[in-house]
Amino acid sequence: MTTKLHRATIRDVAERATVSVATVSRVLNGSERVTGATAESVRLAAEQLGFRLNSIGRNLRSxxxxxxxxxxxxxxxxxxxxxxxxxxxxxxxxxxxxxxxxxxxxxxxxxxxxxxxxxxxxxxxxxxxxxxxxxxxxxxxxxxxxxxxxxxxxxxxxxxxxxxxxxxNRLAAKQITEHIIAAGHRNLRMISGPFAQSDRARSRARGFADAVAHAKLELTEPLQVDFMRTDVRAQLFEAMSARPAPTAFFCSSDQLAMRAMHSLRSLGFRVPDDVSVAGFDGISLGEWLTPALTTVVQxxxxxxxxxxxxxxxxxxxxxxxxxxxxxHTLRIGGTVAQPTTTLIHPTQKGTL
Amino acid sequence: MTTKLHRATIRDVAERATVSVATVSRVLNGSERVTGATAESVRLAAEQLGFRLNSIGRNLRSxxxxxxxxxxxxxxxxxxxxxxxxxxxxxxxxxxxxxxxxxxxxxxxxxxxxxxxxxxxxxxxxxxxxxxxxxxxxxxxxxxxxxxxxxxxxxxxxxxxxxxxxxxNRLAAKQITEHIIAAGHRNLRMISGPFAQSDRARSRARGFADAVAHAKLELTEPLQVDFMRTDVRAQLFEAMSARPAPTAFFCSSDQLAMRAMHSLRSLGFRVPDDVSVAGFDGISLGEWLTPALTTVVQxxxxxxxxxxxxxxxxxxxxxxxxxxxxxHTLRIGGTVAQPTTTLIHPTQKGTL
DNA sequence: AGGAATAATGTAAACGTTTACATTATGGGC
DNA sequence: GCCCATAATGTAAACGTTTACATTATTCCT
Structure with a gap:
């Protein structure tokens, strides 16, 4: 328990236990059989010296x-x-x-x-x-x-x-998109992270396109937003200004979905009453939202x-x-609902 | 670019550059001055051999x-x-x-x-x-x-x-609790992670108590919930059954706050209409909620x-x-509101 | 009891660096 | 051209392990 200036080495332990370094190594690694008494005395010596094996030495050798x-x-x-x-x-x-x-x-x-x-x-x-x-x-x-x-x-x-x-990813995205379509939506838009930064995003976009094509709906180019930088709000404002306006968004991640919902709401759209949103990932926080996020759970x-x-x-x-x-599994929350048949475009509360 | 069975060592580089290992080390670490030509030849040799310094050797030595x-x-x-x-x-x-x-x-x-x-x-x-x-x-x-x-x-x-x-922590907790009190609440309850597992939780509880005492309100024992295991819902049901029922909760973390809001809502309470909730941490997800979480930002x-x-x-x-x-700063979101003067206890939709 | 087989332990050489110290090269002043 | 200061490079000893191989102790037969 004495404070040593430099930590004890395997050699110190060997000396104290009057044994060779090889034996110490063997005891400490339990690698080969060593007589009980010897092992005990080695362990005692190690303990007394506050010895701790130095992985660096081991790594170098092994x-x-x-x-x-x-x-x-x-x-x-x-x-x-x-x-x-x-x-x-x-x-x-x-x-x-x-x-x-x-x-x-x-x-x-x-x-x-x-x-x-x-x-x-x-x-x-x-x-x-x-x-x-x-x-x-x-x-x-x-x-x-x-x-x-x-x-x-x-x-x-x-x-x-x-x-x-x-x-x-492709299949999962297709399935959740089908879920959105099954809810009655005809104008879907995908919100994605930058394709260049994520091959997942690309696969998911493909799955989205699969479902859209299969339902014979019109495919719109995914909205690519930079995770870290851009303000999603402006991009969403633009997206919602298109005619016909999308009634549902599929986002390439839950985080993006949360940000999208936030922006949409701040623009005066209710989720899911005015516009539906689905995510991808299945982070646990999504479950604690009200309504809970509809998403793919990985x-x-x-x-x-x-x-x-x-x-x-x-x-x-x-x-x-x-x-x-x-x-994967689908977690059906409350963020995807039937589209309102006649969507009254809400007043744009937010200014850009 | 030839695939070597075992990676090149500093010695191989030295040999190829017809120079000593010390010189190689010096070049690669930029530690001491080396003639430009020598340095270049060393770098070239290293490059050709696909040499990468082995930190283990360095660590051991240094x-x-x-x-x-x-x-x-x-x-x-x-x-x-x-x-x-x-x-x-x-x-x-x-x-x-x-x-x-x-x-x-x-x-x-x-x-x-x-x-x-x-x-x-x-x-x-x-x-x-x-x-x-x-x-x-x-x-x-x-x-x-x-x-x-x-x-x-x-x-x-x-x-x-x-x-x-x-x-x-204590001051921050006191301040956000004061904010809750200033909104008109008289029956506050703290929801905390287990004290044994978090000294922060203890400090925050102390700050909560400070504010409550200062406002001459009655102090109730914090509700301790185990982060990972327990079902918060049952505990909250019980807490809300007390008379007078709490009208606001201060949670020792944002995560806890989100879970609490989720449970409260599933029990039929609206947040913040029926009951207010504040958190602690300032995680960015909290901003994306609707309403945004009122919390302390670290x-x-x-x-x-x-x-x-x-x-x-x-x-x-x-x-x-x-x-x-x-x-720290306070982030005032929408999860803390004035308490309803006459709280109509909502039907307990959820079953336990 | 003697020897063979086997178990326990010891010896010493790696592993790939860095770095004091020693040596050799370079350049400048006269 | 010589000497000295100084810059550039080389030599070799650590750093703390593991492990192949060598040695010594023990056990078990007969």
Whole structure:
């Protein structure tokens, strides 16, 4: 319990227990059998010296770090925060540490972030990139055959081999759009994050288009809004000025849906009375809204667990195990309602 | 660009550039001056070999890891997720990596999480513990004089010396409670996370009591709800059955406020018509609600930046620089309104 | 009791850097 | 052209582990 200037090393422990460093290592790792008495005296010595194994020494020698890197666009979006949390829990249960990096949706940051992680010699990576089909970062990982698993991304075409875990975005988007159409809407508009920053958004737009086409309705170009910067309100004002005006919006994320509802309401439209809104993600906050948000629920927890499990297998040297499409569900809240047959355009309360 | 079985080391680079390893190290770290031509040839060799510095070797030698550990109760709560994100941005700008751990509000996990981080030899820690005054973990960090900075925690008494960054919880709670009282409420109730798991909750309860006492109103015991487990609805039903029934709730977090509003509404109470609700934190989602949540806004970003700056100073060996109380603001939304003079108790639509 | 098989422990060489210290090259003043 | 100061580079020893291999102790047969 004496305060030492420099921490005790394995050598100090060995000396105190009058034993070799190898034995100490063996005891502390439970790797090979050691006589009970010896083990006990080692443990005692370690305890007395306040010894704590230095992972750096171990990592250097074993060229494994028991650490994974996680790269996500942001933690401001609950979907990613929750996912990260679940990954952390799974990882620490398996004895892994988690080092994080966020990119703010900027591919340039993906590069810098990954370099930092790779210098730290993480054993593998779990990440969401802007575009899983065309990514400098993923090419690098492939080239160096560094284990990784994508989450939420849905690589296609030539990139289909890239291991990924997520839902079938296109199908899910199609289904929730069908739900909106089934409620009676004929003029739908999608609100999406920037396609350049999110391949998910693109897949969801495709699903939206599928449903619209199948119902033989007119397809309007998705409204792309920048997550972080722009004022959604102005864009929505414009969208609502179109004739015929949309009676329902499908948003590419719950966060976007919440912002859209906020803006619509501040423009004088009631949700869902005047205009319906649906989201995508299934963040728990959405349930606590009144009315609750109608949305697609992604199994965040399962995605995280599956991704970590997959990554662990890859780290352990198993050959490519494929990707996983997990089941989504629709959560029918109260934000999608029948459209009013004759929509009286409300007074524009808000000024722009 | 040739795929190497094992990554190139600094020695390979030295050999290829016909130069010593020391020179390579110097070039790659820009630490000492090296002739331009030599530097160029080293860089070229490194490039050709696809060399990437191995932090582990460096860490071992320098006994610094350029990594900080962050321990938080959860990432499910946007306040912590946002804070972590801001910490990560500040850290990476300063060349630091961030390794995370979550505790699910359980002090037992604090112990395990910190051990993992300390084995990894993080240079310092930013953390939120259950109780900053009485914490095994903090005692350990003090004893080992490992740099750390608390966020959100507000150590008092004998623990006052512990570096921390946050707002004045007691004052902030008092002020927002005063706001509720000023709206005309006479029967207030606090809804709090478990005191045992959050010293913030305790401080906020004290501030609530301050305001209530100052207005000469009757103080009721705070309603403690377990963040993760319990069904808030049943507890709220009971709370609303008291006579006189509370007309306003002050919640110790925004998340709790949202859940409370949801439960109250499902029990048939309108917010804010029948009952007012205020929160604490200032998560951005709160602004997007309709009506917007009335709450205390903590400057999350600033808290994170200040904490990291403080930690960096401590790591760099500066002597104790004290703690920081940052400014909070009230965000007046629409969830707190005048109480109805004669409250007609609504039919209990919900069944328990 | 003697020896073979096996279990327990020890020895020492990595792992990939950084950095004191030693050495060699360069340039300037006379 | 020589010497000295100074700049550039090299040498080799750490940093704290793990682990292949070598050695010693123990056990079990016969």
């Amino acid at each position: 060229t494994k770090t028991q650490t994974i890197g996680v790269i996500l666009p942001t933690l401001t979006h609950p979907v990613f925060a929750d996912c990260l949390q679940a990954i952390e829990i799974a990882a620490s249960a398996a004895g892994y540490s988690v080092t994080i990096a966020t990119t703010s949706y900027d591919p340039a940051n993906e590069e810098a972030a990954s370099e930092r992680l790779l210098r730290n010699r993480v054993d593998g990576l779990i990440l969401t990139v802007a575009n899983a089909n065309k990514s400098k970062l993923l090419e690098k990982l492939d080239r160096e055959s560094k284990p990784y698993v994508l989450v939420y991304n849905e690589p296609t075409g030539a990139a289909k081999h890239r291991p990924s875990v997520g839902v079938d 199994p965040t927890h399962e995605i995280a667990d599956t991704a970590f499990g997959l990554l662990k297998s890859l780290i352990d040297g198993e050959r490519h195990l494929g990707s996983a499409r997990l089941h | 006994t610094k890891t350029q990594t900080i550990g962050v321990i938080l109760p959860t990432l499910t709560h946007p306040v912590f997720a946002d804070c972590l994100q801001a910490i990560e941005i500040a850290a990476s700008a300063a060349g630091y990596s961030v390794t995370i751990a979550t505790t699910s509000y359980d002090p037992a996990n604090e112990e395990a999480a910190s051990e993992r981080l300390l084995r990894n030899r993080v240079d310092g820690l930013i953390l939120t513990v259950a109780n900053a005054n009485k914490s095994k973990l903090l005692e350990k960090l003090d004893r080992e004089s490992k740099p750390y900075v608390l966020v959100y925690n507000e150590p008092t008494g004998a623990a006052k010396h512990r570096p921390s960054v946050g707002v004045d 400057p999350t970003h600033e808290i994170a930046d200040t904490a990291f700056g403080l930690l960096k100073s401590l790591i760099d060996g500066e002597r104790h620089l004290g703690s920081a109380r940052l400014h």
